[in-house]
Amino acid sequence: DAGITQSPRHKVTETGTPVTLRCHQTENHRYMYWYRQDPGHGLRLIHYSYGVKDTDKGEVSDGYSVSRSKTEDFLLTLESATSSQTSVYFCAISERGGVGSDTQYFGPGTRLTVL
């Protein structure tokens, strides 16, 4: 299994509070991704990173920010959590961003509930 951990694994928070989710990898892969998964919507990309300090938006980036100060860590921050951000969040890593047979490996996920 790819060495990817996410913390926390479960979190309950209140509307308006800031929340930071952490993804840590031991594979030294260049690309890292944050997805959210909701019933009926599948996996939706929030932000991704293609190197240290290099990030870009995905299809559902509003209300989220990210940072990557080290190859192994990718942080997702909800500046002011809302109930619509209740979801399961997955981190994924990729060596070459999907070129050829390069795929993405997923972390175990974080279940976030915003009350």
Place this chain on the structure above:
Amino acid sequence: QKEVEQNSGPLSVPEGAIASLNCTYSDRGSQSFFWYRQYSGKSPELIMFIYSNGDKEDGRFTAQLNKASQYVSLLIRDSQPSDSATYLCAGPDTGFQKLVFGTGTRLLVSP
């Protein structure tokens, strides 16, 4: 952006039957696709990769890519109850920095 579409299901098959899962895509230039399996409450895991036209077999799984018709399929032979999961199809987005995922098809294999 490329789109990848799947029927959400559920697709119900009896144990021992062949399960056929399909995915259509919008980008005619797409040449590679991935199939992931996701058990309830777990993260997606890669089960098959296929590149260019034709079939690729791995044990009970066969992936088929038909570029002319813009669809990719996954066949599971001798389906087992343990195959019950959601199957996600994905292909590289333009620029090859990220994948585009379908919404997944839920497969139920009954004993």
